[in-house]
Amino acid sequence: MSTTTQTPSETTTVTKPYSEDDLPAYEPMPWTLNEIRAAIPPHLFVRDTTRGLLYCARDILMAAIVWKMATWIDPYFKSEGLVEQLTPIGAEAARWGAWLVYWWFQGLIFTGIWVIGHECGHSAFSASKTVCDVIGFITHTFLWTPFFSWRISHHRHHSNHASMERDEVYVPKTRSDLGIPQHVEHESQWEEYFGDTPIYTLYMLIRQQVLAFPAYLLFNVSGQKNYPKWTNHFDPNSILFTKAQRNVVIISNIGIAIMIWGVTAASQRWGTSEVLKYYGIPWLLVSHWFIMITYLHHTDPQLPHYRGKEWNFQRGAAATVDRNFLGWQGRFFLHDVAHFHVIHHFFPKMPFYHGPEATKYLKEFIGDHYAYSDAPVFKALWDNYNKCQFVEDDGDVLFYRDKQGKAVRRPIDKYRVPHTAQATEAN
Template identity: 40%
Template sequence: MATKRNVSSTKEEGPVIDEAIERNWEIPDFTIKEIRDAIPAHCFRRDTFRSFTYVFHDVAIILALGYAATYIDHLPSAPLRLALWSFYWIAQGVVGTGVWVIGHECGHQAFSPSKAINNGVGMVLHSLLLVPYHSWRFSHSRHHKATGHMTKDQVFVPHTRKALGLPAREVDPEGDGPHSALEESPIAMLYNMVMMFVFGWPLYLFTNVTGQDYPGWASHFNPYCDIFDSNQVSEVYQSVAGLLATIGLLTYCGQVFGSLAMIKFYVIPYLFVNFWLVLITYLQHTDPTLPHYRENVWNFQRGAALTIDRSYGFILDYFHHHISDTHVAHHFFSTMPHYHAEEATVHIKKALGKHYKFDPTPIPQALIKSWKTCRFVEDEGDVVFFKN
């Protein structure tokens, strides 16, 4: 039986769920089989040809946008040139994020029944976006296997009270917060958001920022760090080689077309892709209404349910291949192709009932809410919610 205490527990003693009780949070008790049985069997079928049509769709739009952009600098109006370049950067970033999502599906073996096709396509698509394909595939698999787990999840792991240097709750004069009015000022928030959205993804790849605190240089470019198992070393090297090949290609294009052209045609859209990636993943797993679990409470299906579906509007959902508004389905069944996820979500929603989470809050408002209220969790307890 669950108990209410102020100290850590062992499995023999039973889980400590003080915060779950305080917030009227019901820990779900369903099985993966129950959820899977609620979804039509065809939703799990992978169709290689159909998957490739999405690659061709996205690549065709990217090439068309790039070709059209070659005419921008020939226009006489400077304001018009700026407006059209801005449109190009935003549009290319949106479509490029869709390419990133397809590469991510390859990493989950959701693109095709063939492992060779999955890894071949994923390697190409992610390398062209400067993502170390296998390295990220391995760490992302760990994230899926331990979503919402305080000590095993791999990304957007909450800071604890102790890690932020805050006093223990019982002696903290500010209690559950807020703890810093300065950090909530508009200027500070804007600065920190810009830092996260511009540098967050590269820093995660290079230094595992927001991930688990592994010893030494934990990096997607270090095959010998604790992110990876010993049998994954060679594929991490392949990932690095893929990035080096892309960097070499970009360097060559810079010499042929000029550095400014590469910045306008590739670098700025690349930054927009990173922005969407960080925003989407942050809001999928960071919300004041969702807890994190420790070992005594966590299991796979409970962790998978610690995910929020959000819609970014028809256009963005379409070009992002519904990675945001069907993410709960993706976490339960990551080998399910994205083109079946909308249908599967209808059935998952019914099967999960009140444990299915969809937040209709407008994205800017949801970002500000999560940013201001999701700073840390308590060091103790088996169900912990964000505090500020």
Template identity: 30%
Template sequence: MATWVLSECGLKSLAPVFPKPRTGFAVSNNSDAKFLSTNKEVTNLKFQFQPKSFDFKEKRKWGLNVSTPLRVDSIEQEHEHEQEQELPEFDPGSPPPFSLADIRAAIPKHCWVKDSWKSMSYVLRDVVIVFGLAAAAAFLNNWMVWPLYWAAQGTMFWALFVLGHDCGHGSFSSDPNLNSVVGHLLHSSILVPYHGWRISHRTHHQNHGHVENDESWHPLTEKIFKSLDNVTRSLRFTAPFPLLAYPVYLWARSPGKTGSHFHPSSELFLPSEKKDIITSTACWTAMVALLVGLGFTMGPIPLLMLYGVPYAIFVMWLDLVTYLHHHGHEDKLPWYRGKEWSYLRGGLTTLDRDYGWLNNIHHDIGTHVVHHLFPQIPHYHLVEATEAARPVFGEYYKEPKKSAPLPFHLIGEFIRSLKKDHYVSDTGDIVYYQTDSEISGSSKSE
């Protein structure tokens, strides 16, 4: 058969060459090898073949006419070639290969529908829980109960804030009047100026990921960082003090920025928004007056235990959650300036977080990437919208670490970030957090 194939290809067959036989094998004249048991027959085998003369010119001619690889790589070399052809490492600062419209198209249409009755049902649920917890704690009045009450009530204050936050985005209802009324009631009850915060938070969403223009936990430039006095620098980067920053931010904003959320002439607001700021500040003042009156009625200590400590827990929740939405990932995330910044690229630097059992309690605020890009989506559709958009995001989506029932792991991530995320360069359109050696305790900055 081989002779026929070679003849059909125009090649002459080579004379057969047989290796020296081994004990246990017999090779017949037709070159078939058969296994034999070791016995005396093996010794009687005779090999009869006469090798023909070999024409070396024909060998050379034969070798030239057959297309054969010049070199055969070993398995190790093949792996090396495969590694050389691997795609480059993912760069989170590179422009994404998809658009905002691509993400929008992937999200089911019903996720955009705002149901006022459903939103109000969440308000009713949270308000009933808040008053129920306060009544139970006051009735039991036990030092074993109070710490549990503070943690639970502070978390519920945070849940009220998230619903008021939805009102500010317009994702609570399609009725702007309902959004305003509910937003003022919820936010004023926890000492947040509704319109003042709503407007500054809108600025945050419109400029997320921009070094200078962002409004919430934006990075300090190296120049501003080095201009801070030692006390301010220590308070900003030493736990737990950053978790108490929110009331200070409402009055004076962040280092490098000026203005108050309570003053109608603040640079935070447009002249046309002065009336809204006056309304919100008046509501905030009315709540302060109510608390003062309650302090005289029931005494300052009961008021502190029922309202003051839960308010402090709420502030810690707010600072922790908002900080971790933009910091603390295992890989450094980019911040942008100039032409490199876009609404989409800035939004993709935000992070989703898993809060275990608390996800539903605080209305899935940890599902944050889609919320940042499309804040008009109601909170009860965010999880579904995120699942639909993830195939579009690809590697630009950072999978949140799965939480235990209670998200204690986030405290460690918060502390680690405070030790390494200190400032960004004064120049450059794509920058990453750098580390100050004095704060981190390391010998050199990253």
């Protein structure tokens, strides 16, 4: 915030010191889940198995058509006539341009297929548990996700979202996690904690986007910090699972083992480079899109996190944000998974195709507690990766702080911790 003082000879801009008191105050949601559910028409909770299967068939058909079209890329752009017409360099550039187009759209289509499995994991695809289990297992295994194991931890995430003590993923680091003292004497000292160059920050962001989901499944990266060191989704005896869930974890592992065998056999028959071109790179894009979508759903300086008794399910559900993700492509290929995610957190069993209409009723009821952003998503990814660094060690309603320890929002006075405001005002 700044004020401008004008004199006859000059205009001077004076920057007002940062103060927590000047931040917009946030009061947690007061309504019960039953009150919110009553505001949504009952027909929007109905699951239509036939409709879900048609969406699934559409995605598989698109993937097959695009795959078939890709088989023409190399023969066409390597043909003598085209090489002579475009020159060898021009033909090669056009060939790789065609592969880029294939990877973009096949990556989106594969991600849509993953979203179908996600719907099955929530039993939103069909009222039939068998249908959800079969479709979810096939679609997720095809995309290297251990369906039943992931479903268990993902359900726990939904049941505890935005709880500092119990959430499964995207649990914020605290001030003490990063070794930042409560009182930072001078702004320049923040460089000691967050002095990374933009190039290094970009490298870390790209690494997150490509590897975060496999790293979460294998090593619990970005997961709950209270879990043991070797927590993962493939150990039937992991803390993530109960003894009763052991068998479905093993079934998930068998599915991944079949994928390992299938990809190995395909590589031996057609070559590793061909498997990478047709399947491997689109799968990497699935991992990227999924991580980008979920990261931006749950990570934003405007969104609260809670401790202790101040958390409840509906407050956690509202601590997500809907985003205009890739415009029409996000809506068509990704089944509105990013555009209407808030309603999904309130009612995970609601089919995705009812999300747009249900969101209108939700927004009307909860008002300013509904979060939406139409910021360009790649800009939002960069901004939030830099702005959402840590939360405080104490307090029950928390907001992310940036690389200078500053927030963009604060809880109402009832929830404030006095020394926090003093410490940040000193900067």
